[in-house]
Amino acid sequence: MNQKHIYTLAIISLSLFLTACGDPEEVQLKTEGVYIYHEGGFGSNNATIGTYNPENYEYNPDLYRGQNGGFIGDVQQNILVDGNNDRIYSVLNGSNAIDLMTLNLKSEDKIRFAQLDKPRDIAVNGNLAFISNWGPYNENFTLTNSEIFVVDLNTNELIESIPVQEYPEHLYIQNNRLIVGHSNFDGSISEISIINIDNLEIENTIEMPAGPMEIIEDQNNNVWIVCTSGSIVKLSTSLSGIANQIDHENGILGDIDYFEGSIYFFSNDEIFSLNTSDNNVSSTGINVEMETPYAFAVDPASGDFYLGDALDYASEGLVLRYSFNGELEDTFQSGIIPTQFSFNVGRK
Structure with missing residues (x-):
């Protein structure tokens, strides 16, 4: 299972304690901070991570740079929050590397080897990391050698390569199977692969509507x-x-x-919900006009909506925050191309 948010160890321990004691009391959560990840300009090596305090509305663009003395790298493609190992993994597509950070954004190490070429996403299962890798272009600017790389996190070394359909994108792990989305620019490749983690073999390929991207799981473990x-x-x-x-x-x-029984998504300047029980789609009534919609997330504690506007891909982008009831809570300038959010959740 992949994780997008940071839950403190105290919450997990308390939940286990209450469950063991049969106490029906519900743990009340609040978001203590929001990490905002930015791709940065292509080839500019200026991807960065800022942090936002939803209680006092303060944004700090320099948390990562303050911790590490510089930008994170070139084209921050995707991130993974791994609460089991107290790590955040940043996939740097332009730098051909994966930055390994603490939950406080202190960079500790990098995964980097010669075969890593345009990595797209990462998933972690125990001491193994799986990286979707586009590979090189040919003379016609077409991919010909895409792979899933298997990395030993004890050494950060490549231990296995799995050839897959070109344009592997998002990854997700469930029931010891790696789900790999494949999507190219014109929609001619649009499928998912299911890889058995035990033997590292492709079990199944499923055709999809054009453009399969983010993969999530609901409370009933449906993907x-x-x-x-x-x-x-x-x-x-x-x-x-x-x-x-x-x-x-x-x-x-x-x-x-x-969030709370529904999948939320952004379409045509509007936020919609999909009820996962009856598959009913309805509008939230929240209309958001952006120049270049680029990122969307829901705060797992409050239900607030966060959206990233990449504007012209060169200027510092905008982040918009709406309450679950549709009130515009805040708008602020962040970094170049806000691409993803994660939420640091604690107990009230």
């Missing part, structure tokens, strides 16, 4: 995938096919999030 062409797909529990496909009337931003 959902958003497709930017305008569909949200639920996989079967065996991960052998599509259990349900919900087609929306417009294209969908490639980020979705789950």
Whole structure:
């Protein structure tokens, strides 16, 4: 299972204690901080991470740089919060590296080896990391040798390579299987691969609507995938096919999030919800005009919506925060191309 948010150890311990004691008291959560990840300009080596305090509305653009003395690298493609190992992994597509940080954004090490070429995403299972890697372009600017790299996190060394369909993107792990989305620019490649982690072999390939991107899991352990062409797909529990496909009337931003029984997504300047019990799609009534919609997330404690506007891809972008009820809470300038959010959640 992949994780986007940071939950303190105290919350996990308290939850286990209350469960063991049979105490029905619900633990009240609050978000203590929001990490905002920025791609930076292509080739400019200026990707960065800032932090936002939702209580006092203060944004600090320099947390990563203050901890580490510089920018994180070139083109921050994706991040993974691994609470089990107290780490954040930043996939640096332009730097051909993975930055390994503490939960406080202190860089400790990097995964870097010669074969790493345009990495896209990372998933972690125990002491193994799986990295989707585009590989080199040929003379026609087409990928020909994409792979999933398997890395031993004890040494950060490459131990296995799995050849896959070109353009591997988002990764997700469930039931000892690695789900790999594949999506190219014109939609001619649009599928997911299911890889058995025990033997590192591809078990199944499933055709998808065009543009499969973020992969998430609901509270009933169902896996959902958003497709930017305008569909949200639920996989079967065996991960052998599509259990349900919900087609929306417009294209969908490639980020979705789950909150209290519904999947939330952004489409055509509006936030929508998909009820995972009856598959009903409805508008939240929250309309958001952005120049270049680029990132979307839901605060797992408050239900607030966070959106990133990349503007012209060269200027510092904007972050917009809306309450769950639709009030515009804040708008502020962040870094170049805000691409992802994660939430530091603690107990009230």
